[in-house]
Amino acid sequence: MRTLEPGLFFDALADRGTRTRVHLSRPLDIPDDGRTAYGVEDLAGLVTRAAGWLTALGVTRGDRVAVLKPNHWDYVLLACAAARIGAVPALLSGSLPPETLHLLLKRLDAGALVTTADTLAAAHTAGTDLTACTRRTLTLDAPAPGAVPLADVRGHRPPSFQRPSAQAPLAIMHTSGTTGVPKLVVHTTASLVHRIAAAEARRWPLVSSRPNDTVAQATSYAHGRGLTWTLSVFALAPREVVLLDSFEAEHAEPVLRAHRxxxxxxxxxAYVRWQPLAAAPDNPFRRVRLFLNTFDAIHPPTVRAYLTATRRRLPLWVQVWGQSETGPLTFRCLTRRSVRAAGERHPTTRDLGRPVPGKTRLRVVDPATLRPVAPGGTGLVMARTKALCAGYAGEQERLSAKSAGGWFATGDLGAITRSGRLRLLDREVDAVPGGACVEIEDVLHDRLPDVVEAVVLTRPNGLPLPVLATRDGTLHRDAWRRAVADLPPLGEPALLPLDRLPLTATGKVRRQELRDRLLDGAPAPGTGRWT
Incomplete structure (x- = not known):
């Protein structure tokens, strides 16, 4: 377990003789001579130097250190640097609106902010002074008003490492924020390392990386998955690790081709954006034996496209469902056969499989009474897991409001089949009468191949509004009518360019922001009690 603790993680790997090579899609925002390739020893040295910068900035044990910058893997390295000196890293996505960042920084009461001059300037242009929300600010790229430039803190050595208590805060990450302001999830060594990362760091048959693998990742590294993925994957010591900072196909393709x-x-x-690449005969996914997705629902045609693209005889797709507060809750393995049927009314990817054995229990309850529903009945999905977070920074009472008798309310509606599998229906706050948003969206993706993003918004009065982004910006009316013929009644679709959809750092649509824009702020249909 101790080798997985972030503070000395890369040092432990180097001592073990790990030979993993790291390849980056672009240089890190931490200035380091513009490199895009690293060995484990190089990373250990970089983390140590960054810990020295924080020490020189005045950060001490127990301080919260906010990290806010463009998306890249150095979020994780800076988190390790903070943990190395006993501080608590709090990772904030640079894609959040300035007013949201201001609120989150206030909730954090952070002792320091690590950011970039460009990030501060963009917030200032929007009328927000982020440096006023913290006691010290360090800029990685250039000097900025109210901030300490990196040149002023170089060359300092951090104090000796002191192992934190297993129950003390280790790291803070925020939720996606699709329905409002993100929550700041506080994890401990016990929950994040011992329960989540350690389980994945075991070499499971078929679903774990191997010593000869080239493992690639494209995610929002400000989210908790970036840190737990790094700990578990590097512990398994694959031959190569490839880290992509962007979901755009034109940026990802050269890297994926150079390191297949x-x-x-x-x-x-990311999978949806890259889907056209999968159709090429010499596509960059030909060698993939194992695909994994987290964070959000995956659409059947996307899974089908990638399992068809690889030249492996028996490729596997692992679909994981969980939350920032809990880590993985269920998983399901998909094959070419399991996603062969196209256009079905109840898509296969709504079946999220079974709870993680020995780690998680699920039950479905009536949202009003919290009493369990009959087997197969629909209700609020609640989870029991030892990986549950310690709370929400600045909103500690919120976790208590979402918990009852040791069970945590996920905010999702679903049903557990008689065989123990979870069928996901909707977020409680977005529920569609007579149907399910995520299920309808899956069907639209499956029946309309040119759709890149489909979002169904309910209205208090009137039919639900489908919002579509297509690859060429058009929608054929006959194809639309055929696609919705057996679905619950929907309104006329609204077409939006993909770049006009408000997205989270992980690429989810900010539904409430879209409602505010297209439905004049009409409230969501659910109670929102469990968000």
Whole structure:
């Protein structure tokens, strides 16, 4: 377990003789001579130097250190640097609106902010001074008003490492924020390392990386998955690790071709953006034996496209469902056969499989009474797991409000089949009468191949509004009518360019923001009690 603790993680790997090579899609935002390739020893040295910068900045044991910058893997390295001196890293996505960042920084009461001059300037242009929300600010790229430039803190050595208590805060990450302001999830060594990362760091048959693998990742590294994935994958010591900072196909393709992955994990949004690449005969996914997705629902045609693209005889797709507060809750393995049927009314990817054995229990309850429903009945999905977070920074009472008798309310609606599998229906706050948003969206993706993003918004009065982004910006009316013929009644679709959809850092649509824009702020249909 101790080798997985972030503070000395890369040092432990180097001592063990790990030979993993790291390849980056672009240089890190931490200035380091513009490199895009690293060995484990190099990373250990970089983390140590960054810990020295924080020490020189005045950060001490127990301080919260906010990290806010463009998306890249150095979020994880800076988190390790903070943990090395006993501080608590709090990772904030640079894609959040300035007013949201201001609120989250206030909730954090952080002792320091590590950011970039460009990030501060963009917030200032929007009328927000982020340096006023913290006691010290360090800029990685250039000097900025109210901030300490990196040149002023170089060359300092950090104090000796002191192992934190297993129950003390280790790291803070935020939720996606699709329905409002993200929550700041506080994890401990016990929950994040001992329960989540350690389980994945075991070499499981078929679903773990191997010493000869090239493992690629494309995610929002400000989210908790970036840190737990790093700890578990590097502990298994694959031959190569490829880290992509962008979901855009034109940026990812050259890197994926130069270092063709055999294991690929990405957000659903990245997979959707890269889907045209999978159709090429010499596509960059030909060697992949294992695909994984986290964060959000994956659409059947996306899974089908990648399992068809690889030249492996028996490729596997692992779909994981969980939350920032809990880590993985269920998993399901998909094959070419399991996603062969296209256009079905109840898509296969709504079946999220069974709870993680020995780690998680699920039950479905009536949202009003919290009493269990009959087997197969629909209700609020609740989870029991030892990996549950310690709370929400600045909103500790919120976790208590979402918990009852040791069970945590996920905010999702679903049903557990008689065989023990979870069928996901909707977020409680977004529920569609007579149907399910995520299920309808899956069907639209499956029946309309040119759709890149489909979102169904309910209205208090009137039919639900489908919002579509297509690859060429058009929608054929006959194809639309055929696609919705057996679905619950929907309104006329609204077409939006993909770049006009408000997205989270992981590529999810910010539904409430879209409602505010297209439905004049009409409230969501659910109670929102469990968000």
């Amino acid at each position: 992955p055999t294991v690929l994990e990405a957000t659903p949004a």
